[in-house]
Amino acid sequence: MNDLPQIGFDFAFKGNPLERQSEHRGDAAWFEAHRRSDVARFLLMCEGRPVIDVADGRLDILHARPLGDDLAMVVDDSVLLGFREPDASPVFAVPLARSVEDIEAAYANLKCIDTRSLAVQGVLPPGYLGLLAQASALLHWHATHRFCSRCGAPSAMTQGGYRRDCPSCGGLHFPRTDPVAIMLVTDGDRCLMGRPPRLPEGVFSTLAGFIEPGETIEEAVRREVMEEAGVHVGAVSYRASQPWPFPASLMIGCEGRAESTEIRMDETELEACRWFTRDETLAMLEERHPEGLKIPPPLSIAHWLIRSWVEAD
Amino acid sequence: MNDLPQIGFDFAFKGNPLERQSEHRGDAAWFEAHRRSDVARFLLMCEGRPVIDVADGRLDILHARPLGDDLAMVVDDSVLLGFREPDASPVFAVPLARSVEDIEAAYANLKCIDTRSLAVQGVLPPGYLGLLAQASALLHWHATHRFCSRCGAPSAMTQGGYRRDCPSCGGLHFPRTDPVAIMLVTDGDRCLMGRPPRLPEGVFSTLAGFIEPGETIEEAVRREVMEEAGVHVGAVSYRASQPWPFPASLMIGCEGRAESTEIRMDETELEACRWFTRDETLAMLEERHPEGLKIPPPLSIAHWLIRSWVEAD
Ligand SMILES: [Zn+2]
Ligand SMILES: [Zn+2]
Numbered sequence: 001m002n003d004l005p006q007i008g009f010d011f012a013f014k015g016n017p018l019e020r021q022s023e024h025r026g027d028a029a030w031f032e033a034h035r036r037s038d039v040a041r042f043l044l045m046c047e048g049r050p051v052i053d054v055a056d057g058r059l060d061i062l063h064a065r066p067l068g069d070d071l072a073m074v075v076d077d078s079v080l081l082g083f084r085e086p087d088a089s090p091v092f093a094v095p096l097a098r099s100v101e102d103i104e105a106a107y108a109n110l111k112c113i114d115t116r117s118l119a120v121q122g123v124l125p126p127g128y129l130g131l132l133a134q135a136s137a138l139l140h141w142h143a144t145h146r147f148c149s150r151c152g153a154p155s156a157m158t159q160g161g162y163r164r165d166c167p168s169c170g171g172l173h174f175p176r177t178d179p180v181a182i183m184l185v186t187d188g189d190r191c192l193m194g195r196p197p198r199l200p201e202g203v204f205s206t207l208a209g210f211i212e213p214g215e216t217i218e219e220a221v222r223r224e225v226m227e228e229a230g231v232h233v234g235a236v237s238y239r240a241s242q243p244w245p246f247p248a249s250l251m252i253g254c255e256g257r258a259e260s261t262e263i264r265m266d267e268t269e270l271e272a273c274r275w276f277t278r279d280e281t282l283a284m285l286e287e288r289h290p291e292g293l294k295i296p297p298p299l300s301i302a303h304w305l306i307r308s309w310v311e312a313d
Numbered sequence: 314m315n316d317l318p319q320i321g322f323d324f325a326f327k328g329n330p331l332e333r334q335s336e337h338r339g340d341a342a343w344f345e346a347h348r349r350s351d352v353a354r355f356l357l358m359c360e361g362r363p364v365i366d367v368a369d370g371r372l373d374i375l376h377a378r379p380l381g382d383d384l385a386m387v388v389d390d391s392v393l394l395g396f397r398e399p400d401a402s403p404v405f406a407v408p409l410a411r412s413v414e415d416i417e418a419a420y421a422n423l424k425c426i427d428t429r430s431l432a433v434q435g436v437l438p439p440g441y442l443g444l445l446a447q448a449s450a451l452l453h454w455h456a457t458h459r460f461c462s463r464c465g466a467p468s469a470m471t472q473g474g475y476r477r478d479c480p481s482c483g484g485l486h487f488p489r490t491d492p493v494a495i496m497l498v499t500d501g502d503r504c505l506m507g508r509p510p511r512l513p514e515g516v517f518s519t520l521a522g523f524i525e526p527g528e529t530i531e532e533a534v535r536r537e538v539m540e541e542a543g544v545h546v547g548a549v550s551y552r553a554s555q556p557w558p559f560p561a562s563l564m565i566g567c568e569g570r571a572e573s574t575e576i577r578m579d580e581t582e583l584e585a586c587r588w589f590t591r592d593e594t595l596a597m598l599e600e601r602h603p604e605g606l607k608i609p610p611p612l613s614i615a616h617w618l619i620r621s622w623v624e625a626d
Contacts, residue, residue, distance in 0.1 A: 013527070014529045016527055016528065016532065020540075023582075133526070134526050135527075138527075145462040145463075147460060147464060147465035149462045149486075150458075150459070152459075152467070154465070176489050176491070177491070177526055178490070179492045213558070214558065215556055216553070216554045216563075217554040217565070241530040242529060243527045245527065250492055252530070269336075
């Protein structure tokens with residue numbers, strides 16, 4: 001019983017360093033006291049992007065109240081992310097009423113950079129990406145759930161940002177996280193990868209799809225691979241999971257063993273799908289494939305599912 | 314790389330036998346042709362409960378169209394569950410406009426029994442519970458999402474029941490599945506179990522909680538155990554997953570190794586929480602504990618997480 005399958009998995013968005021203290025969220029006075037605290041820090045989100053202070057080579061995404069006020073933060077939409085060490089200062093995510101263009105024009109030291117680019121570039125301190133994943137998912141949920149899905153009336157944020165309540169029908173709504181099965185299918189010394197059209201040219205990746213109501217993770221793995229590639233999968237092993245804030249997925253990474261090898265590709269989902277030998281996959285990983293084929297960057301759990309299989313004895 | 318950790322896990326709601334053919338759902342003509350097909354079968358849901366034909370000792374939950382028509386099925390709210398062997402007949406879930414009381418009074422051979430009771434009693438053929446989980450989750454989602462959460466306008470079911478579209482703002486909405494971390498925490502020869510007030514008297518179970526935005530499964534396990542019991546968890550292993558249609562959770566079962574043993578219980582969540590030796594847990598499993606303490610029934614993944622630990626060498 002151990003974490004062994006995950007050793008070396010170093011993808012983005014895990015390792016959020018905050019202590020959430022979710023057990024206190026229902027206490028509105030507690031929440032308000034922390035929001036007014038002098039040590040409170042604010043992750044200011046503008047059009048879905050964090051405001052970053054790039055002065056003096058720093059990349060700071062947590063700001064004190066005065067900058068938030070200058071940038072027209074919407075205080076009533078503050079979401080409590082948690083508390084950070086060493087001083088237990090509360091950290092909030094807040095949307096801004098100003099535009100990216102306006103902010104970047106007014107402040108030479110401020111940039112608004114999208115979360116995916118920050119993850120690809122790997123420039124933020126460890127853990128900050130996890131915090132950004134949390135903030136992005138929550139603020140996106142609030143922005144797209146201002147109305148009650150039961151009755152259509154406007155709802156109101158409660159519980160420090162972890163619930164919306166409908167004053168009209170009494171409905172309670174919680175942030176959503178969509179579980180996705182993502183899997184490397186193997187057949188001995190070969191693995192199965194596909195190319196959805198959205199990937200950059202030459203990149204092949206693991207198959208993936210949303211887990212549907214009434215499925216186990218393992219059943220979702222087998223269904224997705226059958227639908228996308230026509231390949232039967234037998235044994236399935238869980239490997240690792242990754243929050244994926246585009247907008248709010250939980251990637252559940254697995255390895256599946258093929259029980260058939262003939263591919264019948266779903267042409268609406270994929271533009272190519274084939275078996276790759278371990279040697280060919282290693283060449284893709286090391287960016288020396290003769291046809292220029294590649295795997296996704298280390299940002300993604302797909303990279304690590306492929307890499308850990310290639311590098312296994 | 315194998316399924317070993319799951320061998321012997323025989324909980325409810327897994328093993329849905331239908332082929333979903335999700336790749337065709339966008340084709341409205343295809344959907345309509347199957348809905349009108351003579352071999353179509355209907356899972357008729359009344360106030361959230363399936364209508365069961367109990368004549369001649371059978372327990373049939375899939376009915377032909379004439380019974381659906383008699384029971385006032387709301388055809389426009391039909392959701393396609395998938396296709397069943399051996400004749401590839403399409404199976405739909407449909408809500409009814411009549412009440413349970415009315416139906417049971419009018420038909421001596423029909424009973425409406427809630428899904429949890431059916432699972433506890435274990436009376437349905439294998440796989441039917443998985444199908445019920447899928448139907449319950451989807452119909453509950455439609456019933457609570459008739460309005461667009463972005464703009465408050467009424468939305469319409471599309472994609473065979475796997476999407477709702479808003480004609481007013483263009484928003485697309487998908488069924489939700491809420492991932493839950495459920496974990497047996499162990500400290501050598503002891504395991505940690507708690508008693509939320511909702512459990513039957515004397516029953517102790519694994520701790521559990523919803524996975525939040527921006528968390529990995531492993532991070533959620535550690536946070537939940539810290540919040541509910543004040544115990545530090547180190548290594549976490551995935552064991553199995555279970556669809557849990559109350560209303561639409563995906564239970565992700567893990568084992569976590571304790572790195573501290575002192576318990577600080579959250580009294581708002583639990584009314585008791587303590588360590589149990591393997592012998593004591595075995596006595597609970599075998600229903601011979603001197604104080605009458607028990608673990609949950611085999612219906613739940615909690616039972617199997619506890620049982621597989623107790624019975625391990
Ligand atoms: Zn409402
Ligand atoms: Zn809308």
